[in-house]
Protein backbone atom coordinates (compact mmCIF):
# COMPACT_ATOMS: atom_id res chain seq x y z
CA UNK A 1 0.00 0.00 0.00
CA UNK A 2 2.84 2.29 0.91
CA UNK A 3 4.44 1.62 -2.48
CA UNK A 4 1.23 2.45 -4.34
CA UNK A 5 1.17 5.87 -2.81
CA UNK A 6 4.57 6.59 -4.33
CA UNK A 7 3.58 5.57 -7.84
CA UNK A 8 3.08 8.29 -10.38
CA UNK A 9 0.46 7.38 -13.07
CA UNK A 10 2.37 9.51 -15.60
CA UNK A 11 5.32 7.12 -15.26
CA UNK A 12 3.00 4.18 -16.11
CA UNK A 13 2.03 5.98 -19.29
CA UNK A 14 5.65 6.31 -20.30
CA UNK A 15 6.07 2.55 -19.94
CA UNK A 16 3.06 1.60 -22.04
CA UNK A 17 3.83 -0.16 -25.32
CA UNK A 18 0.65 1.25 -26.85
CA UNK A 19 0.37 4.99 -27.44
CA UNK A 20 -2.35 7.03 -25.78
CA UNK A 21 -3.53 9.87 -27.99
CA UNK A 22 -6.01 12.69 -27.70
CA UNK A 23 -7.35 14.40 -30.82
CA UNK A 24 -9.53 17.49 -30.84
CA UNK A 25 -12.75 17.91 -32.79
CA UNK A 26 -10.77 19.36 -35.73
CA UNK A 27 -8.67 16.20 -35.90
CA UNK A 28 -5.51 17.72 -34.41
CA UNK A 29 -3.32 15.81 -31.97
CA UNK A 30 -3.55 17.37 -28.52
CA UNK A 31 -1.59 14.71 -26.72
CA UNK A 32 0.55 11.73 -27.74
CA UNK A 33 2.17 9.55 -25.07
CA UNK A 34 5.82 8.51 -25.16
CA UNK A 35 5.13 5.21 -26.96
CA UNK A 36 4.03 7.29 -29.96
CA UNK A 37 7.67 7.78 -30.93
CA UNK A 38 8.24 4.03 -31.18
CA UNK A 39 5.08 3.51 -33.21
CA UNK A 40 4.97 6.58 -35.48
CA UNK A 41 8.67 7.42 -35.54
CA UNK A 42 7.95 11.06 -34.51
CA UNK A 43 8.67 12.46 -31.04
CA UNK A 44 5.24 13.33 -29.50
CA UNK A 45 6.02 17.06 -29.68
CA UNK A 46 6.33 16.79 -33.48
CA UNK A 47 2.82 15.35 -33.69
CA UNK A 48 1.00 17.55 -31.20
CA UNK A 49 -0.74 20.46 -32.89
CA UNK A 50 -0.73 18.79 -36.31
CA UNK A 51 -3.69 17.22 -38.09
CA UNK A 52 -3.83 13.43 -37.89
CA UNK A 53 -4.47 13.46 -41.66
CA UNK A 54 -0.87 14.52 -42.21
CA UNK A 55 0.28 11.16 -40.88
CA UNK A 56 -2.40 8.80 -42.22
CA UNK A 57 -1.79 6.75 -45.38
CA UNK A 58 -3.63 8.64 -48.17
CA UNK A 59 -5.68 5.55 -49.07
CA UNK A 60 -7.05 5.35 -45.52
CA UNK A 61 -7.85 9.04 -44.92
CA UNK A 62 -11.47 9.04 -46.02
CA UNK A 63 -12.29 5.85 -44.10
CA UNK A 64 -10.64 7.26 -40.98
CA UNK A 65 -12.60 10.52 -41.18
CA UNK A 66 -15.84 8.56 -41.45
CA UNK A 67 -14.90 6.42 -38.41
CA UNK A 68 -13.89 9.52 -36.43
CA UNK A 69 -17.25 11.13 -37.25
CA UNK A 70 -19.10 8.14 -35.81
CA UNK A 71 -16.97 8.12 -32.66
CA UNK A 72 -17.79 11.80 -32.16
CA UNK A 73 -21.49 10.98 -32.18
CA UNK A 74 -20.85 8.89 -29.07
CA UNK A 75 -20.26 5.44 -30.61
CA UNK A 76 -16.97 4.04 -29.23
CA UNK A 77 -14.88 1.95 -31.66
CA UNK A 78 -12.57 -0.59 -30.00
CA UNK A 79 -11.19 -2.12 -33.25
CA UNK A 80 -10.51 0.44 -35.95
CA UNK A 81 -7.52 -0.29 -38.20
CA UNK A 82 -5.69 2.10 -40.52
CA UNK A 83 -2.19 2.80 -41.81
CA UNK A 84 0.15 5.60 -40.81
CA UNK A 85 3.30 6.70 -42.61
CA UNK A 86 6.18 6.72 -40.16
CA UNK A 87 8.77 9.48 -40.16
CA UNK A 88 11.17 7.10 -41.95
CA UNK A 89 8.58 6.54 -44.71
CA UNK A 90 7.65 3.00 -43.64
CA UNK A 91 3.98 2.09 -43.46
CA UNK A 92 2.76 1.07 -40.02
CA UNK A 93 -0.57 -0.67 -39.38
CA UNK A 94 -2.39 0.68 -36.33
CA UNK A 95 -5.26 -0.82 -34.37
CA UNK A 96 -7.17 1.97 -32.60
CA UNK A 97 -9.44 1.76 -29.62
CA UNK A 98 -11.19 5.14 -29.39
CA UNK A 99 -14.06 6.96 -27.76
CA UNK A 100 -15.37 10.51 -27.54
CA UNK A 101 -14.94 12.54 -24.37
CA UNK A 102 -17.83 14.95 -24.23
CA UNK A 103 -16.39 16.93 -21.33
CA UNK A 104 -12.99 17.41 -23.03
CA UNK A 105 -14.41 17.63 -26.54
CA UNK A 106 -11.69 15.20 -27.66
CA UNK A 107 -11.31 11.70 -29.03
CA UNK A 108 -9.29 9.64 -26.58
CA UNK A 109 -7.62 6.68 -28.24
CA UNK A 110 -5.06 3.96 -27.74
CA UNK A 111 -2.91 2.99 -30.73
CA UNK A 112 -1.34 -0.45 -31.06
CA UNK A 113 1.21 -1.31 -33.76
CA UNK A 114 -0.18 -4.42 -35.54
CA UNK A 115 2.17 -4.27 -38.52
CA UNK A 116 3.71 -7.68 -37.86
CA UNK A 117 0.33 -9.37 -37.60
CA UNK A 118 -0.84 -7.59 -40.76
CA UNK A 119 2.28 -8.67 -42.62
CA UNK A 120 1.78 -12.30 -41.58
CA UNK A 121 -1.88 -12.06 -42.58
CA UNK A 122 -1.11 -10.56 -45.97
CA UNK A 123 1.55 -13.20 -46.62
CA UNK A 124 -0.95 -15.93 -45.83
CA UNK A 125 -3.55 -14.18 -47.97
CA UNK A 126 -1.05 -13.96 -50.84
CA UNK A 127 -0.35 -17.72 -50.66
CA UNK A 128 -4.05 -18.44 -50.71
CA UNK A 129 -4.67 -16.00 -53.57
CA UNK A 130 -1.88 -17.56 -55.67
CA UNK A 131 -3.27 -21.03 -55.20
CA UNK A 132 -6.76 -19.74 -56.07
CA UNK A 133 -5.35 -18.03 -59.16
CA UNK A 134 -3.88 -21.32 -60.37
CA UNK A 135 -7.43 -22.67 -60.57
CA UNK A 136 -9.24 -19.54 -61.69
CA UNK A 137 -6.87 -18.17 -64.37
CA UNK A 138 -8.01 -19.05 -67.87
CA UNK A 139 -4.50 -19.52 -69.18
CA UNK A 140 -0.85 -19.01 -68.30
CA UNK A 141 -0.69 -15.36 -69.25
CA UNK A 142 -3.74 -14.59 -67.11
CA UNK A 143 -2.03 -16.45 -64.26
CA UNK A 144 1.17 -14.36 -64.61
CA UNK A 145 -0.90 -11.17 -64.52
CA UNK A 146 -2.72 -12.34 -61.44
CA UNK A 147 0.53 -13.30 -59.70
CA UNK A 148 1.96 -9.87 -60.52
CA UNK A 149 -1.05 -8.21 -58.92
CA UNK A 150 -0.80 -10.38 -55.77
CA UNK A 151 2.93 -9.77 -55.38
CA UNK A 152 2.35 -6.06 -55.98
CA UNK A 153 0.22 -6.00 -52.85
CA UNK A 154 3.08 -7.43 -50.79
CA UNK A 155 6.00 -5.36 -52.02
CA UNK A 156 6.87 -2.75 -54.68
CA UNK A 157 6.53 -4.60 -58.00
CA UNK A 158 6.13 -1.97 -60.70
CA UNK A 159 8.74 -3.71 -62.81
CA UNK A 160 8.08 -7.41 -62.68
CA UNK A 161 8.98 -10.38 -64.86
CA UNK A 162 8.56 -14.13 -64.89
CA UNK A 163 11.43 -15.90 -66.64
CA UNK A 164 11.11 -19.62 -67.31
CA UNK A 165 13.89 -22.09 -67.87
CA UNK A 166 13.59 -24.99 -70.26
CA UNK A 167 16.04 -27.63 -69.05
CA UNK A 168 15.86 -29.58 -72.34
CA UNK A 169 16.92 -26.64 -74.54
CA UNK A 170 18.75 -24.84 -71.69
CA UNK A 171 16.95 -21.67 -72.73
CA UNK A 172 15.57 -18.90 -70.55
CA UNK A 173 12.40 -17.28 -71.90
CA UNK A 174 10.44 -14.35 -70.51
CA UNK A 175 6.72 -15.07 -70.96
CA UNK A 176 5.65 -12.15 -68.73
CA UNK A 177 7.30 -8.78 -68.28
CA UNK A 178 6.05 -5.37 -67.17
CA UNK A 179 8.76 -2.76 -67.42
CA UNK A 180 8.16 0.95 -66.89
CA UNK A 181 11.41 1.79 -68.64
CA UNK A 182 10.56 3.43 -72.00
CA UNK A 183 11.07 0.89 -74.75
CA UNK A 184 13.45 3.14 -76.73
CA UNK A 185 15.97 3.65 -73.91
CA UNK A 186 19.05 1.50 -74.27
CA UNK A 187 19.38 -1.43 -71.93
CA UNK A 188 21.79 -0.69 -69.17
CA UNK A 189 23.77 -3.58 -67.79
CA UNK A 190 23.27 -5.93 -66.12
CA UNK A 191 21.17 -7.82 -68.59
CA UNK A 192 18.04 -9.53 -67.25
CA UNK A 193 19.04 -12.88 -68.77
CA UNK A 194 22.55 -12.67 -67.38
CA UNK A 195 21.31 -12.30 -63.79
CA UNK A 196 18.41 -14.70 -64.39
CA UNK A 197 20.84 -17.35 -65.59
CA UNK A 198 22.89 -16.88 -62.43
CA UNK A 199 19.79 -17.49 -60.30
CA UNK A 200 18.91 -20.61 -62.32
CA UNK A 201 22.47 -21.91 -62.08
CA UNK A 202 22.82 -21.40 -58.35
CA UNK A 203 19.20 -22.01 -57.35
CA UNK A 204 19.72 -19.09 -54.95
CA UNK A 205 18.12 -15.64 -54.82
CA UNK A 206 20.15 -12.74 -56.11
CA UNK A 207 19.92 -9.17 -54.87
CA UNK A 208 21.84 -6.72 -57.04
CA UNK A 209 22.34 -3.03 -56.26
CA UNK A 210 24.02 -0.40 -58.39
CA UNK A 211 27.23 0.50 -56.68
CA UNK A 212 27.85 3.28 -56.05
CA UNK A 213 24.18 4.35 -56.33
CA UNK A 214 23.63 6.76 -59.21
CA UNK A 215 22.44 10.12 -57.80
CA UNK A 216 18.73 10.58 -58.53
CA UNK A 217 19.31 14.04 -60.01
CA UNK A 218 21.74 12.64 -62.57
CA UNK A 219 19.26 10.00 -63.72
CA UNK A 220 16.42 12.48 -64.01
CA UNK A 221 18.59 14.98 -65.88
CA UNK A 222 19.60 12.30 -68.36
CA UNK A 223 16.01 11.06 -68.63
CA UNK A 224 17.60 7.66 -68.28
CA UNK A 225 15.87 5.28 -65.97
CA UNK A 226 19.04 3.48 -65.00
CA UNK A 227 18.53 0.16 -63.30
CA UNK A 228 19.25 0.68 -59.61
CA UNK A 229 18.22 -2.52 -57.99
CA UNK A 230 17.39 -6.05 -59.17
CA UNK A 231 15.93 -8.91 -57.19
CA UNK A 232 15.65 -12.43 -58.60
CA UNK A 233 14.24 -15.40 -56.71
CA UNK A 234 14.28 -18.95 -58.12
CA UNK A 235 11.04 -20.80 -58.81
CA UNK A 236 11.72 -24.23 -57.35
CA UNK A 237 9.62 -27.35 -57.77
CA UNK A 238 10.28 -31.07 -57.33
CA UNK A 239 11.56 -31.01 -60.91
CA UNK A 240 14.21 -28.44 -59.98
CA UNK A 241 14.46 -24.74 -60.79
CA UNK A 242 11.83 -23.92 -63.43
CA UNK A 243 12.39 -20.18 -63.59
CA UNK A 244 12.95 -16.87 -61.81
CA UNK A 245 10.70 -14.17 -60.39
CA UNK A 246 12.28 -10.80 -61.11
CA UNK A 247 11.74 -7.36 -59.61
CA UNK A 248 13.54 -4.26 -60.84
CA UNK A 249 13.76 -0.72 -59.58
CA UNK A 250 14.84 2.31 -61.60
CA UNK A 251 14.52 4.67 -58.61
CA UNK A 252 17.42 5.45 -56.33
CA UNK A 253 14.92 5.89 -53.51
CA UNK A 254 13.55 2.37 -53.97
CA UNK A 255 16.23 -0.25 -53.53
CA UNK A 256 15.25 -3.83 -52.83
CA UNK A 257 16.36 -5.20 -49.48
CA UNK A 258 16.81 -8.58 -47.77
CA UNK A 259 13.32 -8.12 -46.35
CA UNK A 260 11.85 -7.83 -49.86
CA UNK A 261 13.87 -10.87 -50.85
CA UNK A 262 12.43 -12.89 -47.96
CA UNK A 263 8.90 -11.87 -48.87
CA UNK A 264 9.39 -12.86 -52.50
CA UNK A 265 11.00 -16.15 -51.47
CA UNK A 266 8.10 -16.83 -49.16
CA UNK A 267 5.59 -16.80 -52.04
CA UNK A 268 7.90 -18.22 -54.73
CA UNK A 269 7.23 -21.91 -54.01
CA UNK A 270 3.50 -21.34 -54.28
CA UNK A 271 4.05 -19.39 -57.51
CA UNK A 272 6.20 -22.21 -58.92
CA UNK A 273 3.54 -24.79 -58.07
CA UNK A 274 0.81 -22.64 -59.61
CA UNK A 275 2.81 -22.16 -62.84
CA UNK A 276 3.67 -25.85 -63.04
CA UNK A 277 0.03 -26.84 -62.52
CA UNK A 278 -1.16 -24.40 -65.17
CA UNK A 279 1.55 -25.54 -67.61
CA UNK A 280 0.40 -29.14 -67.19
CA UNK A 281 -3.21 -28.09 -67.64
CA UNK A 282 -2.32 -26.16 -70.81
CA UNK A 283 -0.37 -29.13 -72.17
CA UNK A 284 -3.30 -31.50 -71.52
CA UNK A 285 -5.71 -29.01 -73.05
CA UNK A 286 -3.48 -28.66 -76.10
CA UNK A 287 -3.23 -32.43 -76.45
CA UNK A 288 -7.01 -32.78 -76.22
CA UNK A 289 -7.52 -30.20 -78.95
CA UNK A 290 -4.68 -30.90 -81.37
CA UNK A 291 -3.53 -33.69 -83.59
CA UNK A 292 -0.28 -35.13 -82.23
CA UNK A 293 1.22 -35.88 -85.66
CA UNK A 294 0.75 -32.53 -87.40
CA UNK A 295 0.09 -30.19 -84.47
CA UNK A 296 -3.05 -28.94 -86.25
CA UNK A 297 -6.36 -28.45 -84.44
CA UNK A 298 -8.30 -31.73 -84.27
CA UNK A 299 -11.99 -32.38 -84.88
CA UNK A 300 -13.02 -31.24 -81.37
CA UNK A 301 -11.27 -27.89 -81.67
CA UNK A 302 -12.50 -27.45 -85.25
CA UNK A 303 -16.08 -27.93 -84.03
CA UNK A 304 -15.54 -25.22 -81.38
CA UNK A 305 -13.98 -22.86 -83.92
CA UNK A 306 -16.74 -23.56 -86.41
CA UNK A 307 -19.42 -22.83 -83.81
CA UNK A 308 -17.71 -19.54 -82.88
CA UNK A 309 -17.31 -18.59 -86.55
CA UNK A 310 -20.98 -19.24 -87.28
CA UNK A 311 -22.10 -17.27 -84.19
CA UNK A 312 -19.93 -14.36 -85.33
CA UNK A 313 -21.21 -14.61 -88.92
CA UNK A 314 -24.82 -14.47 -87.66
CA UNK A 315 -24.02 -11.45 -85.48
CA UNK A 316 -22.22 -9.56 -88.24
CA UNK A 317 -24.25 -10.86 -91.12
CA UNK A 318 -21.04 -12.18 -92.73
CA UNK A 319 -20.06 -15.35 -94.57
CA UNK A 320 -18.11 -18.49 -93.69
CA UNK A 321 -16.76 -21.24 -95.97
CA UNK A 322 -15.55 -24.76 -95.26
CA UNK A 323 -13.15 -26.68 -97.47
CA UNK A 324 -13.10 -30.45 -97.01
CA UNK A 325 -9.83 -31.94 -98.31
CA UNK A 326 -8.86 -35.56 -98.76
CA UNK A 327 -5.62 -36.86 -100.27
CA UNK A 328 -6.00 -39.16 -103.25
CA UNK A 329 -4.53 -42.67 -102.96
CA UNK A 330 -2.82 -41.98 -99.70
CA UNK A 331 -3.19 -45.64 -98.72
CA UNK A 332 -0.92 -46.51 -101.63
CA UNK A 333 1.89 -44.33 -100.18
CA UNK A 334 1.57 -46.02 -96.81
CA UNK A 335 1.56 -49.44 -98.42
CA UNK A 336 4.46 -48.82 -100.79
CA UNK A 337 6.78 -46.53 -98.75
CA UNK A 338 5.76 -47.46 -95.23
CA UNK A 339 3.74 -45.85 -92.49
CA UNK A 340 6.53 -43.53 -91.36
CA UNK A 341 6.79 -42.05 -94.87
CA UNK A 342 2.99 -41.64 -94.78
CA UNK A 343 3.38 -39.75 -91.49
CA UNK A 344 6.01 -37.44 -92.98
CA UNK A 345 3.76 -36.77 -95.94
CA UNK A 346 0.85 -35.86 -93.65
CA UNK A 347 3.12 -33.44 -91.79
CA UNK A 348 4.28 -31.86 -95.07
CA UNK A 349 0.67 -31.56 -96.25
CA UNK A 350 -0.30 -29.84 -92.98
CA UNK A 351 2.52 -27.35 -93.44
CA UNK A 352 1.67 -26.65 -97.05
CA UNK A 353 -2.00 -26.15 -96.27
CA UNK A 354 -1.23 -23.77 -93.45
CA UNK A 355 0.80 -21.66 -95.89
CA UNK A 356 -2.24 -21.35 -98.20
CA UNK A 357 -4.50 -19.60 -95.68
CA UNK A 358 -4.54 -16.32 -93.75
CA UNK A 359 -3.82 -16.12 -90.04
CA UNK A 360 -7.51 -15.67 -89.26
CA UNK A 361 -8.42 -18.93 -91.03
CA UNK A 362 -7.93 -22.38 -89.58
CA UNK A 363 -6.60 -25.67 -90.88
CA UNK A 364 -7.60 -28.82 -89.00
CA UNK A 365 -6.88 -32.52 -89.40
CA UNK A 366 -10.06 -34.46 -88.69
CA UNK A 367 -9.05 -37.95 -89.74
CA UNK A 368 -6.32 -40.05 -91.45
CA UNK A 369 -5.81 -38.03 -94.65
CA UNK A 370 -8.73 -35.63 -94.21
CA UNK A 371 -8.21 -31.93 -93.54
CA UNK A 372 -10.58 -28.99 -93.17
CA UNK A 373 -9.93 -25.36 -93.97
CA UNK A 374 -12.25 -22.93 -92.20
CA UNK A 375 -12.42 -19.53 -93.86
CA UNK A 376 -13.92 -16.82 -91.69
CA UNK A 377 -15.26 -13.42 -92.59
CA UNK A 378 -15.43 -14.25 -96.28
CA UNK A 379 -15.99 -11.10 -98.34
CA UNK A 380 -17.41 -12.85 -101.40
CA UNK A 381 -18.47 -16.42 -102.14
CA UNK A 382 -15.89 -16.78 -104.98
CA UNK A 383 -13.05 -16.25 -102.53
CA UNK A 384 -13.47 -19.79 -101.18
CA UNK A 385 -12.98 -21.20 -104.70
CA UNK A 386 -9.86 -19.04 -105.03
CA UNK A 387 -8.45 -20.57 -101.83
CA UNK A 388 -9.35 -24.07 -103.14
CA UNK A 389 -7.51 -23.26 -106.39
CA UNK A 390 -4.52 -21.93 -104.47
CA UNK A 391 -4.39 -25.21 -102.55
CA UNK A 392 -4.57 -27.26 -105.73
CA UNK A 393 -1.72 -25.19 -107.18
CA UNK A 394 0.33 -25.63 -104.03
CA UNK A 395 -0.08 -29.39 -104.32
CA UNK A 396 0.89 -29.37 -108.00
CA UNK A 397 4.43 -29.03 -106.62
CA UNK A 398 5.89 -32.40 -105.64
CA UNK A 399 6.73 -33.15 -102.02
CA UNK A 400 10.09 -34.64 -101.03
CA UNK A 401 9.85 -37.30 -98.36
CA UNK A 402 13.02 -39.10 -97.33
CA UNK A 403 14.48 -40.25 -100.66
CA UNK A 404 11.20 -40.10 -102.59
CA UNK A 405 9.60 -37.28 -104.52
CA UNK A 406 5.85 -37.62 -104.27
CA UNK A 407 3.19 -36.19 -106.56
CA UNK A 408 -0.06 -36.01 -104.71
CA UNK A 409 -3.54 -34.84 -105.54
CA UNK A 410 -6.05 -33.39 -103.16
CA UNK A 411 -9.80 -33.61 -103.63
CA UNK A 412 -11.59 -30.53 -102.30
CA UNK A 413 -15.25 -29.92 -101.51
CA UNK A 414 -16.60 -26.51 -100.54
CA UNK A 415 -19.60 -25.55 -98.38
CA UNK A 416 -20.85 -22.03 -97.74
CA UNK A 417 -22.68 -20.55 -94.81
CA UNK A 418 -25.53 -19.70 -94.99
CA UNK A 419 -26.26 -21.33 -98.39
CA UNK A 420 -25.37 -24.95 -97.59
CA UNK A 421 -26.40 -25.32 -93.98
CA UNK A 422 -27.30 -23.46 -90.86
CA UNK A 423 -25.00 -25.43 -88.56
CA UNK A 424 -21.53 -26.97 -88.56
CA UNK A 425 -22.76 -30.51 -89.06
CA UNK A 426 -24.73 -29.64 -92.19
CA UNK A 427 -21.83 -27.64 -93.63
CA UNK A 428 -19.30 -30.42 -93.00
CA UNK A 429 -21.62 -32.98 -94.53
CA UNK A 430 -22.18 -30.81 -97.63
CA UNK A 431 -18.44 -30.16 -98.08
CA UNK A 432 -17.74 -33.92 -97.66
CA UNK A 433 -20.32 -34.72 -100.39
CA UNK A 434 -18.72 -32.14 -102.72
CA UNK A 435 -15.26 -33.56 -102.04
CA UNK A 436 -16.48 -37.09 -102.73
CA UNK A 437 -18.00 -35.99 -106.04
CA UNK A 438 -14.67 -34.50 -107.08
CA UNK A 439 -12.89 -37.73 -106.09
CA UNK A 440 -15.35 -39.78 -108.15
CA UNK A 441 -14.82 -37.52 -111.17
CA UNK A 442 -11.07 -37.86 -110.77
CA UNK A 443 -11.30 -41.64 -110.60
CA UNK A 444 -13.06 -41.53 -113.96
CA UNK A 445 -10.07 -39.70 -115.40
CA UNK A 446 -6.96 -41.47 -116.65
CA UNK A 447 -4.21 -41.70 -114.05
CA UNK A 448 -1.97 -38.63 -114.02
Ligand SMILES: Nc1nc2c(ncn2[C@@H]2O[C@H](COP(=O)(O)OP(=O)(O)OP(=O)(O)O)[C@@H](O)[C@H]2O)c(=O)[nH]1
Nearest residue numbers: 326327328329330331332334339340342343368369
Ligand atom coordinates in the same frame (compact mmCIF):
# COMPACT_ATOMS: atom_id res chain seq x y z
N1 LIG B 1 0.86 -42.89 -92.18
C1 LIG B 1 -0.34 -42.69 -91.66
N2 LIG B 1 -1.41 -43.23 -92.27
C2 LIG B 1 -2.62 -43.01 -91.76
C3 LIG B 1 -2.81 -42.24 -90.58
N3 LIG B 1 -4.13 -42.22 -90.33
C4 LIG B 1 -4.75 -42.93 -91.28
N4 LIG B 1 -3.85 -43.43 -92.15
C5 LIG B 1 -4.02 -44.22 -93.32
O1 LIG B 1 -4.62 -43.41 -94.33
C6 LIG B 1 -5.22 -44.23 -95.29
C7 LIG B 1 -6.52 -43.65 -95.69
O2 LIG B 1 -7.05 -44.49 -96.61
P1 LIG B 1 -8.23 -44.10 -97.55
O3 LIG B 1 -9.26 -43.39 -96.75
O4 LIG B 1 -8.66 -45.31 -98.31
O5 LIG B 1 -7.59 -43.01 -98.45
P2 LIG B 1 -6.95 -43.07 -99.88
O6 LIG B 1 -6.00 -44.20 -100.08
O7 LIG B 1 -6.38 -41.72 -100.04
O8 LIG B 1 -8.19 -43.29 -100.80
P3 LIG B 1 -9.03 -42.17 -101.50
O9 LIG B 1 -9.29 -41.14 -100.48
O10 LIG B 1 -10.26 -42.85 -101.95
O11 LIG B 1 -8.20 -41.65 -102.63
C8 LIG B 1 -5.33 -45.62 -94.63
O12 LIG B 1 -4.36 -46.45 -95.22
C9 LIG B 1 -4.97 -45.38 -93.17
O13 LIG B 1 -4.30 -46.50 -92.59
C10 LIG B 1 -1.66 -41.71 -89.96
O14 LIG B 1 -1.73 -41.00 -88.94
N5 LIG B 1 -0.45 -41.95 -90.53
